Amino acid sequence: MDKISLCMKILVCITHVPDTTSKIAFSDNDTKFDSTNVQYIIGPYEDYAISKAVDLKSSNEAHVTVLNVGRSESDPSLRRALAIGADEAVRIDADPNDTFYVASQIANYLKKTPYDLILMGRESIDFNGGIVHSLVGELLSIPAFSPVMQLAVNEGKVELTREIEGGKEYLEANLPLIAGCQEPIAEWKIPNMRGIMTARTKPFQVIEAYESASRSINKNFELPAEKGGIQLIDPNDVEKLHELLRNEAKVI
Amino acid sequence: MSIIVFLEKEGSNIRNTSLEAISYASEISKNDNTNVIGVVFGELESSQLSKTGKFGCDKLIHINDSAFNQAIINVYANALNQIMNDESADLFITAQSALADPIAAKIAILQNASIATNVTELPNTEKEFIVRRSIYSGKAFENLVLTSSKKVISIRRNAIGLIENQKNTQIKISELKVNPDLNDAVITSTDKSTRKVLLPEADIVVSAGRGLKGPENWGMVEKLADELGAAIGCSKPVSDVGWRPHHEHVGQTGIKVAPNLYIAIGISGAIQHLAGVSSSKVIVVINNDPEAPFFKNADYGIVGDAFEVVPKLIEVIRENK
Numbered sequence: 002m003d004k005i006s007l008c009m010k011i012l013v014c015i016t017h018v019p020d021t022t023s024k025i026a027f028s029d030n031d032t033k034f035d036s037t038n039v040q041y042i043i044g045p046y047e048d049y050a051i052s053k054a055v056d057l058k059s060s061n062e063a064h065v066t067v068l069n070v071g072r073s074e075s076d077p078s079l080r081r082a083l084a085i086g087a088d089e090a091v092r093i094d095a096d097p098n099d100t101f102y103v104a105s106q107i108a109n110y111l112k113k114t115p116y117d118l119i120l121m122g123r124e125s126i127d128f129n130g131g132i133v134h135s136l137v138g139e140l141l142s143i144p145a146f147s148p149v150m151q152l153a154v155n156e157g158k159v160e161l162t163r164e165i166e167g168g169k170e171y172l173e174a175n176l177p178l179i180a181g182c183q184e185p186i187a188e189w190k191i192p193n194m195r196g197i198m199t200a201r202t203k204p205f206q207v208i209e210a211y212e213s214a215s216r217s218i219n220k221n222f223e224l225p226a227e228k229g230g231i232q233l234i235d236p237n238d239v240e241k242l243h244e245l246l247r248n249e250a251k252v253i
Numbered sequence: 254m255s256i257i258v259f260l261e262k263e264g265s266n267i268r269n270t271s272l273e274a275i276s277y278a279s280e281i282s283k284n285d286n287t288n289v290i291g292v293v294f295g296e297l298e299s300s301q302l303s304k305t306g307k308f309g310c311d312k313l314i315h316i317n318d319s320a321f322n323q324a325i326i327n328v329y330a331n332a333l334n335q336i337m338n339d340e341s342a343d344l345f346i347t348a349q350s351a352l353a354d355p356i357a358a359k360i361a362i363l364q365n366a367s368i369a370t371n372v373t374e375l376p377n378t379e380k381e382f383i384v385r386r387s388i389y390s391g392k393a394f395e396n397l398v399l400t401s402s403k404k405v406i407s408i409r410r411n412a413i414g415l416i417e418n419q420k421n422t423q424i425k426i427s428e429l430k431v432n433p434d435l436n437d438a439v440i441t442s443t444d445k446s447t448r449k450v451l452l453p454e455a456d457i458v459v460s461a462g463r464g465l466k467g468p469e470n471w472g473m474v475e476k477l478a479d480e481l482g483a484a485i486g487c488s489k490p491v492s493d494v495g496w497r498p499h500h501e502h503v504g505q506t507g508i509k510v511a512p513n514l515y516i517a518i519g520i521s522g523a524i525q526h527l528a529g530v531s532s533s534k535v536i537v538v539i540n541n542d543p544e545a546p547f548f549k550n551a552d553y554g555i556v557g558d559a560f561e562v563v564p565k566l567i568e569v570i571r572e573n574k
Contacts, residue, residue, distance in 0.1 A: 021505055022524050025392040045506055100368065101361070126505070128388050128395070129371050135326075135358030136368075144327070144437040145355065150499065160441075165351040166263075166453050168445035168500055172325075174438035184506055185499070216367040220383060220396040225531070231538075231548055236557025239565040242537070243573060245553060250535045252514040253457070253481060253570075 009063040009154065009176075011054045012116040014107055014133070015047040015082060016097075016125040017075035027222045034127075034222070043078045046122025046148075050180075052187035053152065054120055055086035061154065064088050066116070070097045070106045076205075083200035084192030090203065095210035098219065100128070104136035105213035111141055116177060118159075123148035123181040134181040144174050147181025255288035255340045256281065259333060259347040259356060260305070265298050269415070269454055270348035272308050276416040277408055278346045279309025280375055287344075288312060289420075292336055294321035294329065306422035308415060313424050320431040326352065327435045330359035335429065337364060345405045350453065357407045367399035370407040373532070390505050391531035410453060411511045411534070450484040452501065457514045458533075460486035460503055462526075464519020464540060464559055468496035473563045474518065480570045486510065488520045504529035519559045522547025539563065 019025070019039045026035040043051070054065045067082040069075045070093045079090040093110060097103045111119065124131035131147070138145025150169065151162035159178055163170045192200070234242045246253045256278040260271040271291075278289045291310045293301075296319060305313050314336060321328070333356065337345060345360050347353040354370055361368035369384045373394065377383040382399045387409060452458065459478040465471065471485075478485050485501055492502035503510055505525040511532035518539045520526060527550055530536065538551040541558050548554045555562050 019389070021390070021528070025389045027393075126390055129386075129390060132354055132358040132361075132368065132370055135355040136362060139330075139359040139362035146326075146438070147355065148351070163351070164500060165443070165445075166500075167448070167451040168443060170443045171441045172438045173441055216399070216401045217369065218398045218400060220398050222388075223385075223394040223396070225392070225394065228550060228552065231551050231554045233548075233554050233556065236555050236562050239555070239562060240569050242553060242555060242566065243569045246514065246535070246537070247573075250514070250552065252535050 007062070009057065009061055009118060010116045011057060011063055011065045012111070012119045013047065013050045013054045013065060013067045013082065013087065014119065014121045015051065015067055015069050015078060016044040016122065016127070017041055017069060017071055017078040018044045018125055018127045021045065021126060025224070027224070031221045031223065032219075041074070041078065043081060044122045044126050046124060046126070046181070046183055048189050049184060049186050050120035050122055050182040051082050051085050051087065052190045053182055055190055056187050057118075057154065058086065066091060068093070068107065068110065070095055070103050072096065079205065080200050081192060083203045083205070084196040085190050086196065088203060090205045092207045093210055094207050099215035099217050100130045100133060101136060101216040102213055104133050104140060106211055107133070108137045108140035109211040109213070110208075111137070118154065118176060119179040121147075121179065121181050123183045131181070134179045138179045143177050143179060145179035145181070146172060146174070148183040149180040150183060150186055152180055152186060254285070255290050255342045256344040256346060257333065257337050257340065257342045258289060258291045258310070259345070259353055260291045260293040261348065261350055261353060262293065262295065262297065263451065263454070265296055265301070267293060267297070267301050267304060268348065270350070270410055272304065273410070273413065273415055274346050274348040274408060275305055275308040275310050276418070277375065277413055278344075279418050280413065280416065281344070281378070282309070284378060290314060290340055290342070292316065292333060294324065294332070295319060296322065302424055303422065306420045307417055309418035309420050310422050311420055313422050314427050315424060316427045316429045318430050323440060324431055325436060325438050325440060326355045326359065327437050328431055330356045330363070331432060331435050332429055334360055334363040336427075343403045347407050349407045349409050354407050357405050361405040364403045364405070365401060366403035366405045367401040368405040369397055369399060372406050372408045373412050375413060376406075387532065390528035391509065392528070409511055409532070411513070411532070446498070446500065448485065450482060452484045452486055452503070452508050452510060455484035455510070455512050457481045457483035457516070458486050458503070458510050458512045459483045459516045459518070460488070460520060461491070461518040462488035462520030463490050470560075471497070473560075473567065477516070477563055477567050480567055483516075488526050517547055517551070518563060520547060521545045522550060
């Protein structure tokens with residue numbers, strides 16, 4: 002059981018991204034994402050982060066703030082997080098275009114408003130950077146770990162399980178710390194009616210972006226080349242598959 | 254000027270993905286004759302030291318403090334940062350991994366550098382420094398201009414492959430020690446697969462799904478993987494029900510792989526699974542359902558019963574060895 006004596010302050014940073022099944026297309030000479038008919042969601046890894054924060058709330062005295070760096074398009078995702086069980090929402094009003102810029106915004110917020118535990122997703126599913134947690138950790142000199150599969154807090158001490166190539170690593174560290182979450186850290190939660198109703202009255206703050214430079218500029222996007230089409234092989238002629246893999250594809 | 258390449262080990266061998274990172278650095282260095290400097294920590298077999306020269310490493314810094322065998326991210330990052338300063342390096346390159354990406358992020362902050370992860374090709378350095386990254390879980394690429402004078406790049410497997418470029422590598426033993434003040438966590442234990450080939454490292458991946466009906470039927474998957482020197486993967490439903498461990502789960506929320514050959518057995522090919530395999534060079538699908546969406550995204554396919562096709566395939570591979 003997770004137990005600490007004082008109220009633990011938890012910050013959950015979320016992304017607002019196209020649904021995993023979205024068809025990806027670009028406009029304006031491949032310089033802009035085409036959001037026509039695209040449904041936006043909270044990134045699946047941040048769904049784990051929110052769910053973990055809400056779990057911690059049920060076993061400890063904890064206060065959960067949900068944060069997004071983005072424009073007003075993100076508000077439905079922040080409200081959804083409130084409906085799932087976060088206590089308060091903050092949006093830093095800025096375009097999340099550059100990894101370092103986003104990390105600077107979060108780090109600046111944390112400098113002014115310290116938290117004990119900062120939960121993020123292991124990566125955003127749009128830009129797949131997977132480093133914002135580590136950048137923020139280094140900017141603030143606090144430990145950051147990702148991808149975290151299990152996390153338990155006990156009197157300021159944290160035990161966590163991190164996935165590594167071909168297995169797991171078990172770690173111990175002290176609060177404050179940052180964790181990039183992935184399954185199976187918590188069961189995904191969905192908002193219930195009571196949650197949706199109470200979300201309307203919870204504090205929702207929009208704050209101005211902090212002055213910070215970007216360190217990269219997106220030039221344009223490209224779609225991958227289409228696959229050439231499949232070559233079907235008779236199940237009674239497995240030799241043929243072997244021959245093709247060896248002599249045509251040259252991969253075995 | 255020089256390029257620092259972080260070399261990660263598996264046991265006492267340098268990982269193949271790290272050797273690819275040397276190739277990547279070596280190709281960049283051809284443009285302006287910069288030095289490629291590999292950095293490796295902890296105990297290492299001597300044969301490994303010369304291996305780096307084959308792929309274009311000019312100098313190898315070996316930090317032979319066994320304390321690094323149990324080191325954590327923060328300790329590595331600070332040691333590598335110091336080497337970057339000592340060697341006046343302006344570029345840091347690593348192969349993507351659970352250890353390397355957080356190290357890369359920390360170095361980017363310490364060096365005031367631009368950073369790009371998930372990089373899939375050599376940079377275009379004609380006018381600006383542009384890297385190509387995989388985004389939207391493999392469904393698109395972005396061309397990203399890195400604007401700071403120093404840069405940190407984490408490359409994805411098979412970004413360029415291994416390119417031989419024999420150099421007479423100068424080996425330097427560094428006296429750098431672990432700074433215990435930097436320990437911000439303790440690794441209490443690790444739990445690693447006993448298979449020889451790790452999923453993100455493998456040239457060939459054999460992956461299976463619910464079509465196999467139960468964990469007791471993975472024997473033939475293991476046999477096929479052993480014959481091919483392949484790693485084993487699985488679909489999300491299979492790891493969710495605990496037939497296979499999570500570190501074998503390939504897909505959007507699992508491991509993303511980019512092998513030369515991906516063989517999918519009894520996996521229907523949900524979009525979330527495809528997100529984890531779309532960077533594979535060649536995809537083979539074996540499934541008894543001709544309507545399985547995976548067939549639309551494969552290079553070769555067999556519509557048939559896996560329990561008949563896979564043993565036959567194992568036999569054919571054995572006969573042709």
